[in-house]
């Protein structure tokens with residue numbers, strides 16, 4: 001077990017593509033860090049630089065106290081789980097697990113003990129004598145996990161390990177990975193493009209965009225205070241509504257609507273306003289409201305997602321399933337849940353007196369779990 | 376791409392994976408569709424039977440399938456079975472050297488062949504020749520393929536160049552190989568002279584054997600190279616990477632991961648190379664020994680030709696070719712029974 005320090009790391013591929021741009025992450029011992037971002041944003045590249053499968057163009061990677069920039073992958077004391085499992089097809093499950101230990105000169109008895117323990121933990125004992133081709137996707141995934149566990153490495157590196165599984169298996173394996181990681185306390189770096197997976201697994205999230213870090217934070221920090229419109233639209237499902245507005249004289253203008261703010265406006269002039277679908281509800285009489293035209297409804301059982309528009313700007317509202325619907329609804333403005341972003345660069349504009357909702361992050365944890373039913 | 380697929384031919388499926396999703400979807404497009412039939416022989420049999428039953432095509436007329444098969448069957452019959460039967464038949468007869476009929480002599484031809492010490496000498500040389508040619512052609516082909524594989528990963532230009540080698544090499548390589556040993560301009564002859572070795576191909580038994588083996592190996596290398604290369608390219612990148620994390624020594628990784636995954640390719644090439652060394656080296660031997668076969672090394676196939684067409688001993692020659700057929704049969708059965716079983720097919 002060890003801390004990992006990624007300091008100003010860049011990757012420039014031959015041909016000049018800068019896939020990772022000066023990324024710094026300080027990973028504490030035992031922490032579960034998830035790198036999340038859309039496809040092609042450089043997550044795998046960053047992970048592979050930590051693994052030693054890609055050279056580091058600039059910056060330093062330190063595992064424990066050792067600078068590993070020029071250290072062989074096998075010497076870095078890491079284990080990696082690949083998206084397509086990358087099991088050795090000609091070896092049995094037992095041999096797959098034992099291979100890394102054998103090459104390190106581990107005594108036979110020790111190998112047997114460790115393989116047996118990992119197999120028990122992952123419930124793959126019945127398959128130890130099988131070849132990978134005789135296993136289902138989920139079982140292969142477990143073997144791949146087992147191969148990482150038996151080594152007792154300083155860190156686990158995961159590159160989208162669940163993307164080849166069906167939705168149901170993905171959810172259960174997700175829970176299992178989290179449970180195993182907590183139990184073993186091994187520092188983990190996990191790559192995914194799935195924001196839900198990221199939210200549910202991470203101690204801290206690293207949101208990447210175009211090779212750069214957009215935001216680092218605990219899942220609810222990122223959820224409640226996205227650092228940019230990119231993060232706002234990437235984290236959370238449905239994506240946060242982003243409306244164009246103008247702040248003027250303490251009022252927020254959204255099209256022809258004008259809303260009185262009960263706090264000082266964070267800026268003047270054009271802004272992007274962020275509204276989470278689940279923060280919206282029908283207005284009661286006399287409340288400040290937006291006139292919302294309903295286009296269509298998605299029934300999710302636990303809630304219904306109502307899609308429509310406020311004037312010409314699209315908006316999605318999450319309502320309890322029993323809410324009566326009409327073709328037009330008055331939607332209340334949750335004053336303290338408005339997010340403001342710069343209209344120019346999309347960066348978050350902190351408003352004065354904003355309650356730090358991330359302080360509630362830990363007790364509010366079940367809220368994140370609720371998201372599962374959405375996707 | 377659920378699992379690695381080290382088939383002798385690169386499967387596009389095994390490849391489109393990882394970041395280095397290298398674009399040469401198939402190194403040898405023409406071969407991509409083919410599959411060594413041995414891959415289906417064992418283990419999968421039950422499965423395939425079921426599939427075949429499910430996919431069975433119904434023909435309107437019961438004769439139609441035979442009609443489709445007819446050309447293939449005709450070719451096999453005319454060029455293989457019929458000559459074989461003729462050979463077996465004439466191996467029991469003594470042909471009059473002037474063509475005035477033949478006499479049935481039973482197993483005399485076989486007895487003559489098996490009693491001849493000359494024949495056993497040639498058989499011994501054939502065995503050594505085949506073993507050496509197969510070993511070196513495979514080993515050098517593999518070595519070059521491994522080196523090339525390291526260079527061309529993701530480099531399409533190199534890949535194309537290497538396919539040219541395959542496209543032009545075998546016949547030209549044969550010619551070039553002959554020229555190496557030319558008494559007047561051969562660079563190898565020149566080179567050997569530096570060390571005081573005066574190579575006399577066609578005159579000295581050992582020199583001729585040496586030249587034969589070198590040229591036969593030389594000619595077969597491009598073929599082995601290209602198959603090994605495509606086999607190597609078919610090994611998923613992520614499996615290599617997993618191995619790089621699990622095992623520090625590159626050499627050890629080669630023996631424990633790469634080579635086992637190449638085994639189907641290697642097995643296929645082993646059979647091809649043995650067959651090549653036994654039969655397809657005829658041309659090389661013919662050029663080297665020309666008319667002076669008497670005190671030169673020759674292989675069994677060449678002896679069949681000499682006795683039959685030069686010596687006009689059709690009966691003896693036929694007996695030899697039947698013996699040769701039996702040897703090949705035994706070899707092939709052996710290869711499939713004992714080696715293929717140890718090969719991991721995916």
Ligand SMILES: Nc1ncnc2c1ncn2[C@@H]1O[C@H](COP(=O)(O)OP(=O)(O)O)[C@@H](O)[C@H]1O
Pocket residue numbers: 013014015017019037038039040041042043044045046394395
């Ligand atoms: N071997 C490579 N050579 C050149 N460019 C690459 C290579 N691997 C990845 N890239 C590029 O780097 C960027 C990031 O890739 P990657 O790290 O795989 O993204 P992600 O894992 O987030 O989907 C992409 O634009 C990709 O095209």
Ligand SMILES: [Mg+2]
Pocket residue numbers: 043044045
């Ligand atoms: Mg990736």
